[in-house]
Amino acid sequence: MDKLHCNNCGAENKINSRYCSQCGYELPKINSEMIDSDTNETSKEKKGGKRKILINAIGIIAFALAYFAVQQFFFKTPSVDKLLLKTASEVNKSCPMMVDEITRLDNSVALPNNTFQYNYTLINTDKAEVNIDTVKKYIDPNIINNVKTNPDIKFFRDHKTTLIYYYRDKKGEFVHKLTVTPTMYK
Numbered sequence: 001m002d003k004l005h006c007n008n009c010g011a012e013n014k015i016n017s018r019y020c021s022q023c024g025y026e027l028p029k030i031n032s033e034m035i036d037s038d039t040n041e042t043s044k045e046k047k048g049g050k051r052k053i054l055i056n057a058i059g060i061i062a063f064a065l066a067y068f069a070v071q072q073f074f075f076k077t078p079s080v081d082k083l084l085l086k087t088a089s090e091v092n093k094s095c096p097m098m099v100d101e102i103t104r105l106d107n108s109v110a111l112p113n114n115t116f117q118y119n120y121t122l123i124n125t126d127k128a129e130v131n132i133d134t135v136k137k138y139i140d141p142n143i144i145n146n147v148k149t150n151p152d153i154k155f156f157r158d159h160k161t162t163l164i165y166y167y168r169d170k171k172g173e174f175v176h177k178l179t180v181t182p183t184m185y186k
Helices: 034-073 082-094 132-149 149-159
Strands: 003-005 012-014 102-109 115-122 162-168 174-180
Touching: 082 102, 082 115, 132 149, 132 174
Parallel strands: 115 162
Antiparallel strands: 003 012, 102 115, 162 174
């Protein structure tokens, strides 16, 4: 009740006015209880409005959290390590497999920290017969070039995966290990 109506002419006047601004007639006196009750109603309306805003804000926040949780649970892209495990599993379905006349791919392993390892056996070779300098000079550059250019390895390049090529001789003894890091194939 912000305005007070004149009993004589009906004009609106400020609530704290003593005389009508239109006709000068004395306005009825308003006791403070009426003003207080009117103010209380207004403050209750304001509190109710604030409650609605608070409830709406809580609802929006709850919806946003639920939406985020659903996105993470149902639509989250698998981590690279999980994709590497799946890739190793697929490769291992066809292992052991002959790569050439002397090299057999025994299996592949997904290692932590975005690393993928191929395990090979040189089926007709003893460790003593392998010249490591020759391997490093001729074989390693070919493997690195293959990693750089082979479309089948694009997945690894895209995910900046470290590739390890691990070789054993026909007796299962370690012969050579080549680690190809992302900086080597860029």
